[in-house]
Amino acid sequence: MTATALPRPDVIVIGGGLHGCSAALQLSMRGVRVLVLEKDHVARHASGVNAGGVRQLGRHVAEVPLSVASMALWHGIRDLVDDDCGFESHGQIKVAETEAELETVRARVAELNALGFTHEEVIGQEELRSLVPAIADHCVGALVSRGDGAAIPFRTTFAFRRKAIALGARFQEGGAVTRLARKGGLWSVETADGGRFEAPVVVNAAGAWADRIAAQVGEPVPLEVIAPMLMITARVAPFIKPVVGATGRTLSFKQFPNGTVLIGGGLLGRAVRDENRTELDFSQVSVNARTVWDLFPCMRGATIVRSWAGIEARMPDQIPVIGPSGTEPDLYHSFGFSAHGFQLGPIVGRITADLITGGATDLPIAPFRIGRFAA
């Protein structure tokens, strides 16, 4: 399990989720030798089992510039990873069920417009019904981002991995990082399966386990481990193209090309991260089902064949940690995406590679610095 026979990597990426794979790909594209250490297997947790929404819609304003830049990469995803990742762009819609909610979304668009962003628009009842004929009659309008869409998470993460490997990256799966230390300008990383690796630079993309990596370098973060729940139906005839959410309640609703309908939105089960396990809370699943009952009356008789939850990291301010460590040189963080990191995967990998190879990025990442949690 040692890498002694292989050349020493320039960068060790801890975590084989989408963000780790994306950083590995972007670094490999620049000729940097990368080793990815994944404790289970690639896409085992949030990256493999999330809802797959590729969404600019409704994001925290700090994330909007990154999200817009990432969207451009998504629209050319095949050029980036030689696979379309199942990405389809039929827009994302956030329905307003009341006039008050419609006011809220109008204010949101005004705020974005003032910042120079125009990807979100308010639509009225008539256009909502033409975009989503199955929507309940009481919905009065919606917020829409027409360039948004959805992709297949596991396939996407694997495509990033495959392309990174094709460009020379190495992946070591099945051993969690147990020790991280820096000596003489070199990081030393040890894994639970007896591996010991060295590199000048480390990227912490360890998702729901990233706080433990940060803690090793004296940088504790208030990371909360969460388990957003999803459920999926048996195949039904195609009836909806866009991804639909709600303004006043938690929902993510979309139909795959194969006919199955995915229902989620972030209602939480319980995560047991030391056992790689999640537990569902059916009182919350029931709340989610009730929302669909209200918004899509045609779905009432649909059969739910499975429900599940992934293990994710959430930060107190709901935005990620991106950028250099505050305590150690040559350590970069990329975690805490708070259940909406999938769409940001392509761009944050590039930002991390920019920081490592050029010392700077042209995107505004100051709001995501880890130092914001320092006492």
Place this chain on the structure above:
Amino acid sequence: MSAQGSKFDFDIAVVGSGPAGLAAAALAASKGASVVLLDEQTEPGGQIYRAVTETPVRDRKVLGPDYWHGAELLGPLRDSGAVHWPGSTVWSVARPREDGPDGERRIQIGLSRNGAAAMLTVRHVILATGALERPFPIPGWTLPGVLGAGAAQVLLKTSGLVPSGATVMAGSGPLLWLLAWQYLQAGARIDAILDTTPKQNWRAALPLLPGFLRSPYLGKGMKLMLEVRRKLTVIGNVTALRAEGGLAGEGVLKSVVYTRNGTEHRLPADTLLLHQGVVPNLNLANATGCAQRWDEQQRCWRPTTDEWGATSVEGVSLAGDGAGIGGARAAEEAGRLAALDALHRLGRIGREQRDQSAAPFRAALDRALTGRAFLDTLYTPAEAFRVPADDTIVCRCEEITAGAVREAVRLGCSGPNQAKSFLRCGMGPCQGRLCGPTVTEVIAAERGVSPAEVGYYRLRPPVKPITLAELAALPKTDADIDAVFKH
């Protein structure tokens, strides 16, 4: 969520009313515990004693004395005071991570009844979910007209239906012979039995014969098999099988093609009944989080249990074939042992009383398991029927072939859970029940590692599909739950 003292709160829930469940519920309730027996079917008996209270097949010699033994389990259940809720599909069993407000940790059970869902709370669950037929993936096994032999036996028990037209039975294992014998008694037509038991199995099983010779059931089984062999056409050493439909391979079953001594033969067939043993029905245990292990001898996954049936999840035990195949008589005794242990854990009986009361059941269990190793070895299905060729569908729901699974392995798929993500294999409504064992073995063979290493599907509730409406209306109060059970 129902609270203590609620009528939807019990000491013990038993899931499944086959031999293990009936015996467990009767014993636990007779010792004063409040017990609810939940079962998906409308009548007790499980699959082995299916319809024992109401079968239209009144001529007792057709189904045989072992079947009618099931009726003897019903009296004790009735007298025990256990609450029996048939027609209840359990779709979730969960032990919360935190204690309830009263300081007690209650297991939550999600179930559906008459098209409505409800949650019950209990202190202990005994899963008696029994067995299901081991998948028998051959080309054409999805054609209408191809059924499991167990399915055909259900049709006989519940409705008095027997095959008409050209009928072929194929495979190996005790149930195949039993069904053929029952058909003989009923005067049903069987054109041929294609025996796929590998020749070398007899050699491997021979050292275990002395154990089998002590089995109380040996005489019956042998007599029955010999009678079938005497009266029906039995073709042995069959090494390949496929079912064929109409012209384009579409439509319904038309013929069965088998290979014997390297030569292909074709039989016209309207009905093909397949069987190669049974495996534990472990979906509920798996989704509950119970640890499981690969059983090399029985070539199947089985939940890990101690000698009382206790699983790795506190408060959840298993009894009967769901914990590993032992047959109906063994299941009955295992049910009683699990009940005694549950009573002990709930503080109703002491350890000594548990152990003393268990002695006769344990002795009976040992007797019932005598000779099992011989049967397991003799009837281990041939590799060709466990690890099928590329063109064979393994996942019936998503129509994924063995070849597609192998291709995914070459792309980096290392186990059944990744197969789900790569291929949607095992993601249909059956939740891997009809493909799980096959997918494990195909991936293991392709990677050249043991099935234990590639693992099994992580299953999630609902373990049986429920409608969105049921979930949305999940009742919160006792009055709401009452409405579910009023029908």
Place this chain on the structure above:
Amino acid sequence: MFRRLPEIETAAEKVSFTIDGRPAKARAGDSVAAALLANGVTACRNTPVSGAARGPYCMMGVCFDCLVTIDGTGNRQGCQVRVAPGMAVETQNGKREVER
């Protein structure tokens, strides 16, 4: 193809129902799947994946191949529902419409 044992056929209490609108008879106590087989209906649906025909396979509620529409509700497991007088059973083709 399946037939009823003769002594049962004569003694049976009959239930009238319909299969795709055609009148059919079953025995009280039959599951819908058993009633279909007893009426010579071996295939009860086409799969939403390839359109291949399927019929009852396991008869114990685990394979989901006997899915039919019963009294307007789709995707019911035919082997888990008892046939009832006047019941309208419809075979299923492809993906179900979401409204039913």
